[in-house]
Amino acid sequence: MFSYILLILVTMCFISLILCPPYWREFRRKQISKTPFKKEWRKIIQRRMPFFKKMPADLQLQLKQHIQIFLSEKTFKGLKGLSITDEIKVTIAAQACLLLLNRKTDYYPKLKTILVYPRAFVKEHQVTDATGVQSTKDTVLAGESWSYGKIVLSWQDTLDGAYLTEDGHNVVIHEFAHQLDQEDGYSNGAPILGSHQSYEQWAEVFSTQYHELQRRAQNAIPSIFDYYGATNPAEFFAVASEVFFEKSHKLKQQYPKLYHQLSLYYRVDPTSW
Numbered sequence: 082m083f084s085y086i087l088l089i090l091v092t093m094c095f096i097s098l099i100l101c102p103p104y105w106r107e108f109r110r111k112q113i114s115k116t117p118f119k120k121e122w123r124k125i126i127q128r129r130m131p132f133f134k135k136m137p138a139d140l141q142l143q144l145k146q147h148i149q150i151f152l153s154e155k156t157f158k159g160l161k162g163l164s165i166t167d168e169i170k171v172t173i174a175a176q177a178c179l180l181l182l183n184r185k186t187d188y189y190p191k192l193k194t195i196l197v198y199p200r201a202f203v204k205e206h207q208v209t210d211a212t213g214v215q216s217t218k219d220t221v222l223a224g225e226s227w228s229y230g231k232i233v234l235s236w237q238d239t240l241d242g243a244y245l246t247e248d249g250h251n252v253v254i255h256e257f258a259h260q261l262d263q264e265d266g267y268s269n270g271a272p273i274l275g276s277h278q279s280y281e282q283w284a285e286v287f288s289t290q291y292h293e294l295q296r297r298a299q300n301a302i303p304s305i306f307d308y309y310g311a312t313n314p315a316e317f318f319a320v321a322s323e324v325f326f327e328k329s330h331k332l333k334q335q336y337p338k339l340y341h342q343l344s345l346y347y348r349v350d351p352t353s354w
């Protein structure tokens with residue numbers, strides 16, 4: 082009789098595992114977030130991300146829980162001889178998870194692997210000139226986000242981005258903002274918005290500021306945004322996300338509507354940190 086009941090229970094568990102993976106994933110994440118945060122990891126964040134100390138205690142706690150879950154689900158691979166250490170994993174995870182605070186999140190569901198080069202890397206790509214002649218061109222990159230499964234980062238640029246908190250450049254924020262943008266299948270500068278936000282207002286504000294940056298870039302007028310943001314709307318969203326976290330006061334002062342949209346989206350107000 083006992084073995085019969087046990088068999089039924091095991092079968093039920095097995096079926097529920099197959100039919101309800103989101104439930105079990107959620108259960109697993111809850112358990113992970115309850116485990117104590119490693120002291121060494123906290124030291125890494127404090128040393129590598131000065132930003133962290135300024136954040137309110139409740140956001141620091143949330144960030145640490147997100148880091149634990151993020152690190153349990155993503156794979157890291159070192160390239161060009163780089164060995165992956167906790168220092169690398171925690172520094173990247175801490176910045177990536179800044180974008181997930183105060184919301185229900187699925188932790189960049191499409192992303193499986195983070196590839197890390199020791200420093201900026203060269204990517205070769207095909208270009209076609211006005212006469213139709215094709216050639217290869219090398220571009221030096223600090224990071225790259227793919228729509229399915231991977232992000233590539235330069236460790237040196239990751240360190241600089243985390244440590245220099247007010248220069249408006251942060252490659253991890255940039256590439257992970259692309260991941261958020263790509264969650265709906267399109268890389269167009271319009272991520273999935275919550276019900277408290279309007280796509281019309283988002284499009285109006287972002288398109289106005291994107292075209293303003295294009296005008297500035299064409300006429301070499303200084304901007305708080307890197308001119309790279311004028312490449313296309315997806316790059317503008319990624320660059321604006323860097324500025325939102327790293328030059329929040331200037332952004333709020335100069336572009337209050339854009340700041341408002343981003344603070345609704347990211348559900349934090351970095352000017353108060």
Ligand SMILES: [Zn+2]
Nearest residue numbers: 255259316319
């Ligand atoms: Zn980009």
